[in-house]
Amino acid sequence: MTHQTINKTACILAGIIALGLPLVIRSATYLHILVVLYFYAYLTTSWNLVGGFAGVLPLGHAAFVGIGAYASTVLYLQYGISPWIGMIVGGILATFVGILIGLPTFKMRGAYFALATIAFGEGIRVMIENIDRLGPFVLNGPRGLQIPPRNLGLANFLFAGKEPYYYIILLMLAAVLILTYSISRSKLGYYLNAGGEEPEAAMALGVNVARAKLFAMAMSSFLTALAGTFYAQFTLYIHPKSVVSLDLSFEIAFIALIGGRGSIAGPVLGALLLRPVSDFSRIYFGDTLPGLHLVIFGVVLILVMIYQPRGLQEPLTRIYSNLVDWLAGRKAGEVQA
Amino acid sequence: MNILEIKKLYKDFGGLRALNDLSLTIGQGQIFGLIGPNGAGKSTAFNCIAGVYAPTGGEIFFNGHKINGEKPWNLCKKGLARTFQIVKPFATKSVLYNVMVGSFAKTGSRSVAEGKAIEILEYLHFAEQKETRAGNLTIADRKRLEIARALATEPKLLLLDEVMAGLRPSEVDEMVAIIKNLRNRGITIFVIEHIMRAIMALSDHVVVLHFGRKIAEGSPQQVASDEKVIKAYLGDEYVVSGS
Numbered sequence: 001m002t003h004q005t006i007n008k009t010a011c012i013l014a015g016i017i018a019l020g021l022p023l024v025i026r027s028a029t030y031l032h033i034l035v036v037l038y039f040y041a042y043l044t045t046s047w048n049l050v051g052g053f054a055g056v057l058p059l060g061h062a063a064f065v066g067i068g069a070y071a072s073t074v075l076y077l078q079y080g081i082s083p084w085i086g087m088i089v090g091g092i093l094a095t096f097v098g099i100l101i102g103l104p105t106f107k108m109r110g111a112y113f114a115l116a117t118i119a120f121g122e123g124i125r126v127m128i129e130n131i132d133r134l135g136p137f138v139l140n141g142p143r144g145l146q147i148p149p150r151n152l153g154l155a156n157f158l159f160a161g162k163e164p165y166y167y168i169i170l171l172m173l174a175a176v177l178i179l180t181y182s183i184s185r186s187k188l189g190y191y192l193n194a195g196g197e198e199p200e201a202a203m204a205l206g207v208n209v210a211r212a213k214l215f216a217m218a219m220s221s222f223l224t225a226l227a228g229t230f231y232a233q234f235t236l237y238i239h240p241k242s243v244v245s246l247d248l249s250f251e252i253a254f255i256a257l258i259g260g261r262g263s264i265a266g267p268v269l270g271a272l273l274l275r276p277v278s279d280f281s282r283i284y285f286g287d288t289l290p291g292l293h294l295v296i297f298g299v300v301l302i303l304v305m306i307y308q309p310r311g312l313q314e315p316l317t318r319i320y321s322n323l324v325d326w327l328a329g330r331k332a333g334e335v336q337a
Numbered sequence: 338m339n340i341l342e343i344k345k346l347y348k349d350f351g352g353l354r355a356l357n358d359l360s361l362t363i364g365q366g367q368i369f370g371l372i373g374p375n376g377a378g379k380s381t382a383f384n385c386i387a388g389v390y391a392p393t394g395g396e397i398f399f400n401g402h403k404i405n406g407e408k409p410w411n412l413c414k415k416g417l418a419r420t421f422q423i424v425k426p427f428a429t430k431s432v433l434y435n436v437m438v439g440s441f442a443k444t445g446s447r448s449v450a451e452g453k454a455i456e457i458l459e460y461l462h463f464a465e466q467k468e469t470r471a472g473n474l475t476i477a478d479r480k481r482l483e484i485a486r487a488l489a490t491e492p493k494l495l496l497l498d499e500v501m502a503g504l505r506p507s508e509v510d511e512m513v514a515i516i517k518n519l520r521n522r523g524i525t526i527f528v529i530e531h532i533m534r535a536i537m538a539l540s541d542h543v544v545v546l547h548f549g550r551k552i553a554e555g556s557p558q559q560v561a562s563d564e565k566v567i568k569a570y571l572g573d574e575y576v577v578s579g580s
């Protein structure tokens with residue numbers, strides 16, 4: 001067996017397991033946890049286009065989740081437009097906002113960029129919280145919007161069971177992973193990485209760093225907004241604290257940093273490792289110690305940054321490639337980049 | 338045809354005039370040296386040419402087109418590449434990755450970019466190290482990587498900013514051979530260097546800067562025996578006067 005066939009088999013195997021899980025797991029609670037896990041893996045992978053490849057640390061991505069969720073929900077509730085169309089509308093809206101945020105902020109570096117994105121994200125949350133009506137659109141301020149579970153079906157993106165949601169988010173996750181993989185191997189991926197590491201050198205080599213980052217930001221905000229619509233249709237209730245909160249922005253960044261930003265497997269691994277922590281700490285300590293999961297994340301983050309600054313994907317990838325080498329019957333070769 | 342022509346270039350940083358009335362002309366296929374004591378304005382001149390700084394005054398022509406204030410990435414696409422005095426590798430990436438960033442300047446295809454990068458690495462006898470992380474390279478290899486990346490953009494004019502500083506004598510000789518070889522490939526070379534041995538061996542023509550002004554120009558031998566140059570480098574008392 002060659003390395004390639006082993007890698008392919010592993011991917012297919014993971015796909016089959018993911019597709020088959022709902023047949024084995026009958027408990028709605030566990031299925032719900034899995035859906036949310038994929039949701040976070042999707043969000044973090046979208047975030048990774050900017051936060052990982054472009055080498056900056058955006059901490060306001062919840063704004064795009066909110067824009068997506070509100071856009072599709074308002075269109076559905078007030079005009080009866082299918083959330084699938086609303087999803088695209090939200091995505092386009094988020095793209096514009098993403099570019100508007102990116103234009104001034106990409107000139108900043110390090111902590112300044114992170115702070116500026118927090119400010120934008122929080123600004124959008126405060127605005128939504130204080131606006132009951134935006135022109136003809138009813139936003140309901142802090143009370144949020146509720147989607148009545150009527151007229152179920154694919155056209156309305158409303159289902160009685162969890163399984164359809166599971167497959168939809170799985171499909172979205174697979175699509176965004178394939179997209180990320182192809183970008184990382186394309187000219188854009190090289191340019192983003194180069195511009196993130198040494199902008200001056202990249203510019204001298206013909207890279208328009210600002211344009212590459214804006215392009216990544218546009219894609220990232222579009223994809224993030226799609227997840228917002230999914231969240232709205234899945235939970236049927238959105239309010240500013242749930243979809244535009246700073247907690248959500250931080251959690252995305254936590255997952256990416258711990259999993260390994262800038263890699264393809266990192267966000268997925270991060271979500272796989274951290275989401276259960278979050279869910280079970282909420283189940284068992286939710287009453288006594290709400291927010292405990294963020295404390296645990298913080299501790300894990302500190303440990304990971306000290307011992308594995310490139311994220312947990314690095315040792316895991318090494319183990320995996322050693323395993324593949326062993327299966328392929330060769331001596332352990334170079335660790336792939 | 339002159340590949341680079343600079344006319345009355347000025348550059349001010351606040352109250353400091355870093356470049357003062359600098360004019361020079363580089364012909365196709367030359368190896369052109371720029372020397373001067375520390376702080377003379379050599380790197381500032383490079384940064385003005387390469388689009389990092391907009392000049393305060395004067396004109397820069399590249400291949401007959403005025404390029405004042407053009408962005409670095411556009412200049413690179415037009416065939417003007419540079420290296421940095423303080424090397425700036427993409428440290429977490431492999432040597433091959435670094436060079437491929439350069440070769441993407443002329444192509445959108447990954448396989449073409451990779452082929453081009455490998456060809457350049459082989460040309461610089463650097464191919465065995467293509468999988469090495471750039472951050473783990475020795476200083477000599479980092480300088481070589483700077484050149485490899487710049488070459489990958491297929492330049493007509495290559496600006497080399499002190500590519501020999503910090504190298505051992507044997508490595509300097511190797512680098513001199515590499516640069517001469519590049520000229521034979523048809524690339525015009527504009528080099529800043531402190532190591533006189535290298536400048537003497539390489540350049541067809543040398544310009545000497547001192548406090549932003551051109552104080553001498555000519556063949557390496559002419560410049561080296563010029564009184565003003567010796568004065569600038571060593572101070573007044575070392576000048577053997579004509580008496």
